[in-house]
Amino acid sequence: MVSIKDIARQAGISPSTVSRVVNGKKHVRAAKREAVLKLIEETGYVPNNAARSMVLQRSFTVGIVLADTFNMFQRQLFSFIERPLGSFGYHTRFFFVKFERSSEEECLTRLKAEKLDGIIMIHEIQNPSFYDSVKKLELPLVTATFNQPGFPSIHIHEEDAAHDAVNHLINLGHRKIKMISTDGLSSGTRRTKGFFRALEAAGIKGAEEHVIFVRQYTTEFGMYGMRELLLRKHDFSAVFAATDELAIGAMRVLKDKGIRVPEDVSVVGFDDIDISNYFMPRLTTIRQPLNEIGERTAQILHKYITGGRDAGADMVLPYQLIIRESTCALK
Amino acid sequence: MVSIKDIARQAGISPSTVSRVVNGKKHVRAAKREAVLKLIEETGYVPNNAARSMVLQRSFTVGIVLADTFNMFQRQLFSFIERPLGSFGYHTRFFFVKFERSSEEECLTRLKAEKLDGIIMIHEIQNPSFYDSVKKLELPLVTATFNQPGFPSIHIHEEDAAHDAVNHLINLGHRKIKMISTDGLSSGTRRTKGFFRALEAAGIKGAEEHVIFVRQYTTEFGMYGMRELLLRKHDFSAVFAATDELAIGAMRVLKDKGIRVPEDVSVVGFDDIDISNYFMPRLTTIRQPLNEIGERTAQILHKYITGGRDAGADMVLPYQLIIRESTCALK
DNA sequence: ATGAAAGCGCTAACAT
DNA sequence: ATGTTAGCGCTTTCAT
Numbered sequence: 001m002v003s004i005k006d007i008a009r010q011a012g013i014s015p016s017t018v019s020r021v022v023n024g025k026k027h028v029r030a031a032k033r034e035a036v037l038k039l040i041e042e043t044g045y046v047p048n049n050a051a052r053s054m055v056l057q058r059s060f061t062v063g064i065v066l067a068d069t070f071n072m073f074q075r076q077l078f079s080f081i082e083r084p085l086g087s088f089g090y091h092t093r094f095f096f097v098k099f100e101r102s103s104e105e106e107c108l109t110r111l112k113a114e115k116l117d118g119i120i121m122i123h124e125i126q127n128p129s130f131y132d133s134v135k136k137l138e139l140p141l142v143t144a145t146f147n148q149p150g151f152p153s154i155h156i157h158e159e160d161a162a163h164d165a166v167n168h169l170i171n172l173g174h175r176k177i178k179m180i181s182t183d184g185l186s187s188g189t190r191r192t193k194g195f196f197r198a199l200e201a202a203g204i205k206g207a208e209e210h211v212i213f214v215r216q217y218t219t220e221f222g223m224y225g226m227r228e229l230l231l232r233k234h235d236f237s238a239v240f241a242a243t244d245e246l247a248i249g250a251m252r253v254l255k256d257k258g259i260r261v262p263e264d265v266s267v268v269g270f271d272d273i274d275i276s277n278y279f280m281p282r283l284t285t286i287r288q289p290l291n292e293i294g295e296r297t298a299q300i301l302h303k304y305i306t307g308g309r310d311a312g313a314d315m316v317l318p319y320q321l322i323i324r325e326s327t328c329a330l331k
Numbered sequence: 332m333v334s335i336k337d338i339a340r341q342a343g344i345s346p347s348t349v350s351r352v353v354n355g356k357k358h359v360r361a362a363k364r365e366a367v368l369k370l371i372e373e374t375g376y377v378p379n380n381a382a383r384s385m386v387l388q389r390s391f392t393v394g395i396v397l398a399d400t401f402n403m404f405q406r407q408l409f410s411f412i413e414r415p416l417g418s419f420g421y422h423t424r425f426f427f428v429k430f431e432r433s434s435e436e437e438c439l440t441r442l443k444a445e446k447l448d449g450i451i452m453i454h455e456i457q458n459p460s461f462y463d464s465v466k467k468l469e470l471p472l473v474t475a476t477f478n479q480p481g482f483p484s485i486h487i488h489e490e491d492a493a494h495d496a497v498n499h500l501i502n503l504g505h506r507k508i509k510m511i512s513t514d515g516l517s518s519g520t521r522r523t524k525g526f527f528r529a530l531e532a533a534g535i536k537g538a539e540e541h542v543i544f545v546r547q548y549t550t551e552f553g554m555y556g557m558r559e560l561l562l563r564k565h566d567f568s569a570v571f572a573a574t575d576e577l578a579i580g581a582m583r584v585l586k587d588k589g590i591r592v593p594e595d596v597s598v599v600g601f602d603d604i605d606i607s608n609y610f611m612p613r614l615t616t617i618r619q620p621l622n623e624i625g626e627r628t629a630q631i632l633h634k635y636i637t638g639g640r641d642a643g644a645d646m647v648l649p650y651q652l653i654i655r656e657s658t659c660a661l662k
Numbered sequence: 663a664t665g666a667a668a669g670c671g672c673t674a675a676c677a678t
Numbered sequence: 679a680t681g682t683t684a685g686c687g688c689t690t691t692c693a694t
Contacts (some may be wrong), residue, residue, distance in 0.1 A: 001446075003671055014681045019673060027679055046444040050384035051671035054686045059381065072606075075406045082425065091424055094413065113377040115332075219609055252609045275403075278550055278583050280611045334687055345665045350689060358663055382687035385670045 002043045010043075011035050022047060059115045061091040062301060065107065067123040068096040069218050071245050072273045077122050077145065080294025088302045090117065099184065099215060101127060108133055118305045120144060120297055124185055140304040144297040145288065146187050147314060152304060154296045156319040158187055161286045162194025164321050165268045166240050168284070170202045173330035174238040174266060177204070179211040180225035180250055181242040188213070191242045191270060210236075217242070222249020230257065237265060237330050244269035244276045244285055251279070251326070266327040281325035289317050333374045341374075342366050353378060390446045392422040393632060396438065398454040399427040400549050402576050403604045408453050408476065411625025419633045421448065430515065430546060432458060439464055449636045451475060451628055455517055471635040475628040476619065477518050478645060483635060485627045487650040489518055492617045493525025495652050496599045497571050499615070501533045504661035505569040505597060508535070510542040511556035511581055512573040519544070522573045522601060541567075548573070553580020561588065568596060568661050575600035575607045575616055582610070582657070597658040612656030620648050 004022070008015040013032060020028050021036040039045070053059050062085060066074045082092055093114060097107040104125045111119065111134075118140040125131075131148060134141050147153040169177055179195045182188030192211055199207040212228050214221040222245060229236070230253070241247035247269035251261050261267050261281055269276060269285035276283040296315060335353070339346040344363060351359045352367040370376070384390050393416060397405045413423055424445060428438040435456045442450065442465075449471040456462075462479060465472050478484040500508050510526045513519030523542055530538040543559050545552040553576060560570070561584070572578035578600035582592055592598050592612055600607060600616035607614040627646060 001671095004673095005671080015672075016674085016682080017680060020680090023673085029679065032679090044443070048385070048446065048671050050381045050390065050446065051686090052673075053381035054379070054385060054671085054688090055673050057686075070406070070410050072403070072406075075401070075403075079401050082427075093422055096413075112375065115379065115381065219605070248606075248609050251611075255611050274550070275579075275606055278579050280582075280586050332687095335689095336687080346688080347665060347690080348663085351664090354689085360663065363663090379687050382670090383689075385672090385687080386689045388670075 001048075002045045003048070004045075007036060007039050007043065007045055011039055053115075057115075058117050060089060061093050061114070061116060062118040062120060062305075063093050063095050063111055063114060063116045065095045065097060065111075065119060065121040065123055065125070067216070068098045068103075069216055070096065071217055072275060073217070073243060073245065073271050074122055076273055077290050077294060080290050081120060081122070081144065081297055082294075084295050084298035085120075085301075088298060090298075090302070097123065097125065099126075104130060111139075112137065118142070118301045120301060121146075121148070124148070124187065126184060140301060142297055142301045142304060144293055152300050152313040152315070154293050154300065154315045154317065156286075156288055156317050158190040159194040159197070161319040161321075162191040162240070162242075162270065163198045164194075164319075165270060165284075165286050166195050166198035167201075168321055168323065169238045169240065169266060169268060169327065170198060170204075172238075172266065172327060175202075175204055175330075176236040177210060177238045177240060178229050178236045179240045179242070180222060180229070180246050181211050181213055182215065182217065183213040184215060185217075188242050195240055214246070217245050219245050219249035219252070222246035222251075223253050224249070226250035226253040234259075238267070238327070239265060240268045240270075242270055244271045244273045244283060247283055247285070247326075248275070248279065251283075262326050262328040263331075266330075268327055272322055277324070279326075284324045284327040285322050287320040287322050289319070292317055332379075333376045334379070335376075338367060338370050338374065338376055342370055384446075388446075389448050391420060392424050392445070392447060393449040393451060393636075394424050394426050394442055394445060394447045396426045396428060396442075396450060396452040396454055396456070398547070399429045399434075400547055401427065402548055403606060404548065404574060404576065404602050405453055407604055408621050408625060411621050412451060412453070412475065412628055413625075415626050415629035416632075419629060421629075421633075428454065428456065430457075435461060442470075443468065449473070449632045451632060452477075452479070455479070457515060471632060473628055473632045473635060475624055483631050483644040483646070485624050485631065485646045485648065487617075487619055487648050489521040490525040490528070492650040492652075493522040493571070493573075493601065494529045495525075495650075496601060496617050497526050497529035498532075499652055499654065500569045500571065500597060500599060500658065501529060501535075503569075503597065503658060506533075506535055506661075507567040508541060508569045508571060509560050509567045510571045510573070511553060511560070511577050512542050512544055513546065513548065514544040515546060516548075519573050526571055545577070548576050550576050550580035550583070553577035553582075554584050555580070557581035557584040565590075569598070569658070570596060571599045571601075573601055575602045575604045575614060578614055578616070578657075579606070579610065582614075593657050593659040594662075597661075599658055603653055608655070610657075615655045615658040616653050618651040618653050620650070623648055 004015045008018045121143045142152040181192045196207045214225045269283045272285045272287035335346045339349045428434050452474045473483040512523045527538045545556045600614045603616045603618035
């Protein structure tokens, strides 16, 4: 493997100068710069990252914390984060965390072990002490798709979005509306709040009884949630699922029971993952601007890493209600 | 950050001994080993990877080459590869490649730049010189889900599987069967071969005219493929899609045209991605044992990296035809 | 069984 | 503008 010394020797100069050229520093005579560049081209020299990393005390890698379910939503969001991050010269490293206290703690340990330049969370850790520890480590952290006080966050206004989604149902004439949500995750809590708010504004009582809580945002739990709902009593004409994946699972059960969507039951999701537009029926949902969220997240983290400790910024992006085929007016 | 020197100093011994303990080497008196372990526990010491990497000339990271579409199939497979790889102490780094010559070349450059311990390909590069270059680099490489001569490969027998899928259609009485496939990727070629073989065995002529080739395995291209098929003439009763994603796109178009699946047209996919079982109708498909493929791939690569250059092993895993709701007997 | 010393490839502070 | 030097944290001979 050709090293900086090889280049220096062949160019008849010192490694320092080669380093200056490689890093685009000033104070190098044009002629030498050219010569070095040419040599690099010829030899295919590439700086050794481990070495740079050691002296610079930076790893050039950022950790991405995500749920070990690695569901479609997260996978899509990751794609949108990875690219801009790469353009800033970062690599990404995954940290999967389960929905358990012990897994969260272990995640923190692993996060510490790697010498990360920064952390992006696209899945929230429930234990608040996690964030305290990160703060102590002075590790730049930004959260994407949810708001974490004290850290830069890029997200939409989930409560408002949920409210709009439910309101869409209400405007369609629905009064008996159920929700499949999560109570362990703050995103679930916020979406549930929006649900309650819309119901209350419409004068619909007993909202609390209308929501069923499941543990994770997966199609499996969507099925489970709907089964539970049906077990209690099928007296609803519409369902709001806290995520598209939940909605997809719920629709699966509905279909299997011979209950038609949207004729018998309208369904609204949340997130607008790719597949939602391929479903039959196409899912009505809230679109999160994943592309922009990814881009902003990368930008802000980079700024945070390079520019210093000005945390706390909270960026709220616009969402959009996408009305498709899974909802219709109450007959 | 606590370093090996700190531990050594506190334990009143030399860094060498600490290193021995950390790496589980022999020739350390039990008492000292205990002491060091205790200190490590207390201080939360973790070896600096960059430093180890430099002296060991290993990066502990393996590159994963995948299509920049990062479709559902790849996302799922990645999950199954990442875990076992992690248990061997490797990290993963993504290398997305587009379906273009230039992107493939650039991928090779980036692959070289990183000091990778190994490479896993879950997407094939079309340019054969790519593999020559990797061979020259003496970089351990294993391919997952497709066979690359000269490298360890873990995959199913795609041609046989495709044959079985099509045969299922034939057994159902279908004679007018179309295929949506790819000709740029060898997996597409192999699946197409299976399609031909089944048709020929059944005495169905003009097989070549029955397949439409698209560029990528995405739902979008599935839609495109079906639209083209319909444009030519709707004289088929069944369609075999080279992947589930393609099938999903195809079914979308069918549905939009008011053509029922499976009553009017039976559809078979390939891969059995998670979502296929949630579709309406549930997709009949070929199941690739992703879990096992992922596990084996990680194992074999690890062995390859640590054990030396015994490339060439070719592991063929069993597949399974999963008959669900998207196919039915020809009426 | 243990320590001293060298060196992995690079950058930056300090000379000049 | 350029070179010399030290050192990042670790592992590994080579002594002892």
